[in-house]
Amino acid sequence: MNDNNSQSATDLSPTDDLLMLKPTEPIDPPKEGPFAKEYTLDIPRIPSVELPLNISTKHSSVQKAIDMCGGIQKIKTAFKEEGPLDTQQGLEMYLNHGDPSFFNEHPLVGKKVPYRDDSIILKVTIPKGTLQKNSNNVVQSLKSLDEKDYKVTPVAIVNNTIKFRELSDFQMRLDNSSAANEFETKFNSLNWKGLQEYVETIPDNDTKPFENINNVILNRNLKCPNTDYQLPPPPKFSMIGLPHLYKYKGNPLAKKSNGVTEVKASYIKNYQILLHGFNERIKIPMEAHIDAIKCYEQAKKDGFYPGTKKESKFYECLEECLTMLHEYFEQRPIWIKRHLDGLIPKRIHHTMRVALALLSYRFVMGPWRNTYIKFGVDPRSSNEYAKYQTEYFKIEKRLVNSLLGKKNIPKVPALVFDSNRPGEIDGRFRFNGTQIPWYLMLQIDILTDEPNINEIYRKAEYLDKPNELTGWFKELDLVKIRRIMKYELGCLVQGNHNFNEYRLKYYKSIRSINEPKPKNLNVREDEEVDEDGDINMDVDEEEKPNEGTDENEDDNGIMSDEADEATLEAEEAESENHVRVENTQTLEQDLDNDPNMDPTAIRGTTSDINNSVNYKYATFGDIIDRIAKLDPAQAELLESQLDGFVHESRL
Numbered sequence: 001m002n003d004n005n006s007q008s009a010t011d012l013s014p015t016d017d018l019l020m021l022k023p024t025e026p027i028d029p030p031k032e033g034p035f036a037k038e039y040t041l042d043i044p045r046i047p048s049v050e051l052p053l054n055i056s057t058k059h060s061s062v063q064k065a066i067d068m069c070g071g072i073q074k075i076k077t078a079f080k081e082e083g084p085l086d087t088q089q090g091l092e093m094y095l096n097h098g099d100p101s102f103f104n105e106h107p108l109v110g111k112k113v114p115y116r117d118d119s120i121i122l123k124v125t126i127p128k129g130t131l132q133k134n135s136n137n138v139v140q141s142l143k144s145l146d147e148k149d150y151k152v153t154p155v156a157i158v159n160n161t162i163k164f165r166e167l168s169d170f171q172m173r174l175d176n177s178s179a180a181n182e183f184e185t186k187f188n189s190l191n192w193k194g195l196q197e198y199v200e201t202i203p204d205n206d207t208k209p210f211e212n213i214n215n216v217i218l219n220r221n222l223k224c225p226n227t228d229y230q231l232p233p234p235p236k237f238s239m240i241g242l243p244h245l246y247k248y249k250g251n252p253l254a255k256k257s258n259g260v261t262e263v264k265a266s267y268i269k270n271y272q273i274l275l276h277g278f279n280e281r282i283k284i285p286m287e288a289h290i291d292a293i294k295c296y297e298q299a300k301k302d303g304f305y306p307g308t309k310k311e312s313k314f315y316e317c318l319e320e321c322l323t324m325l326h327e328y329f330e331q332r333p334i335w336i337k338r339h340l341d342g343l344i345p346k347r348i349h350h351t352m353r354v355a356l357a358l359l360s361y362r363f364v365m366g367p368w369r370n371t372y373i374k375f376g377v378d379p380r381s382s383n384e385y386a387k388y389q390t391e392y393f394k395i396e397k398r399l400v401n402s403l404l405g406k407k408n409i410p411k412v413p414a415l416v417f418d419s420n421r422p423g424e425i426d427g428r429f430r431f432n433g434t435q436i437p438w439y440l441m442l443q444i445d446i447l448t449d450e451p452n453i454n455e456i457y458r459k460a461e462y463l464d465k466p467n468e469l470t471g472w473f474k475e476l477d478l479v480k481i482r483r484i485m486k487y488e489l490g491c492l493v494q495g496n497h498n499f500n501e502y503r504l505k506y507y508k509s510i511r512s513i514n515e516p517k518p519k520n521l522n523v524r525e526d527e528e529v530d531e532d533g534d535i536n537m538d539v540d541e542e543e544k545p546n547e548g549t550d551e552n553e554d555d556n557g558i559m560s561d562e563a564d565e566a567t568l569e570a571e572e573a574e575s576e577n578h579v580r581v582e583n584t585q586t587l588e589q590d591l592d593n594d595p596n597m598d599p600t601a602i603r604g605t606t607s608d609i610n611n612s613v614n615y616k617y618a619t620f621g622d623i624i625d626r627i628a629k630l631d632p633a634q635a636e637l638l639e640s641q642l643d644g645f646v647h648e649s650r651l
Helices: 059-068 072-080 138-143 178-188 192-200 290-302 314-331 346-359 383-388 403-408 451-459 475-493 501-509 565-572 584-593 620-630 632-641
Strands: 006-010 045-050 091-093 108-112 119-127 151-164 255-257 260-262 266-269 273-275 360-363 372-374 390-395 441-443 558-560 578-581
Touching (some): 072 091, 072 108, 072 151, 119 138, 178 192, 290 346, 314 346, 346 360, 346 372, 390 475, 403 475, 451 501, 475 558, 620 632
Parallel strands (some): 045 151, 273 360
Antiparallel strands (some): 091 108, 108 151, 119 151, 266 578, 360 372, 390 558
């Protein structure tokens, strides 16, 4: 690879900007510039092994790496394996192979990479001494040379690769453990006489393995500390073979400048009071968190809120927001934040979470979960607060992704919007049996526009004392409401506005929470009915399910349950307890300059988050909507021809 006046560097990536292979197909000649040099790819195809080792160019280092994999023959055998990867033995690599001081080493297993594109190995010849002058950086070395001073030649194509992606298990040395050494010697010999001798030397009630466990002396100065721990180590330490995907996310507001990442925006804490229980011992707070009160009193004294700049006018906006929220909490003591989003003007919306912390508290569990409750109001004290209980519904993915679902399910509103009923909850949040609500965390009273649900609500008999699961309602009444809601929501998602009156009548008349659906819910008008006009609701004995039948057996594609934390985080962006404060203009510039910024993580902004799409977490529909704003015809074509996204690992 070297001539008299040159040295070489290999394994340059063919995708480097400095290298270009000219396609063999005829193309129109460019107006300017020379043609790229043509190379034949009629060159050897070779396999490669990517090892998690620091291997030098010395022959001894390469040979040691091969020996750790069991020798060249083992490597060849691994490449010859056929069939699915899960059934292949793979290539085993021992980090301490042959060292008798280790008890039971588990090898790392490398597997062939499926569907890998071919890679090209290039031989690059450059003048001697060039690498040293550029700190052994090949790219910098090539940049420092004229194109006539170096030579690039493809020498091989890598068409089969083995990679190691497993975690290495922990290792234990046996230098100072006589019991472990004895066990290793006898059992590794696979000699029956040795095994028998070892077993016979163990008394029936052996205390030797534990005799020194409380007198362990560690000497950290020794390469192998003397533990005097007379127990053989476990056969395997690590519980997993592959690393966990923790899905950590970087701060979307962090900016990188001169290689340093920092967050330049200021944050203030909102000190929202959360109650982590529901029983009588949980006392209802009468005022805000003491730190929230201190911050607010300091703001009144100084004229600006602590942690903000006076020119940001955060305090003035907060005062205006507090005035508005005072009025709304007088009208309605318990609110869902999403409903308030449409009532607070955009210019002061960034102060709302701080204002809510000064006026309300929250339950993290129970029937009023995910609501903001006015200080001093205890919804457990009277059934007049039953109407503010929340019910959460979720549409199954198969319906959301269907063509009808995409057509009929309304688009989620922006974080900040204007209610279509000034001073009241936006009508698009309500359920009346003719529209799918904007948000499926619903309070009971905004379901009562639907006549069948209203009928159940008016006839409901409240419990003497609320419980964590059903609040003030009897479970049967909530089951009736949920079944009606599931049925009608499922119909609306599929574009069906003609509900089955017999099915609804049955849901209103069920007598048990586990009562199954009769087989004749689709009775025609000409079928037999009784003197009161009712259809026969009797259930055949053969049709009766086993006890414990799930009430959700006929959910029509809709689920009802408590929203988990992940759902609430995604739908309401309420996972953070800090509020971002920044100049509006600067924040809008950030969104324009960084398309990967997560808008739902931004606080203290008056910009409409729908103007920015976080492509890292966007759904297929989000992308299509974005394209439609620029090219409606292209968006329509893509939506008709594509079903969605496929993760890159599955391509």
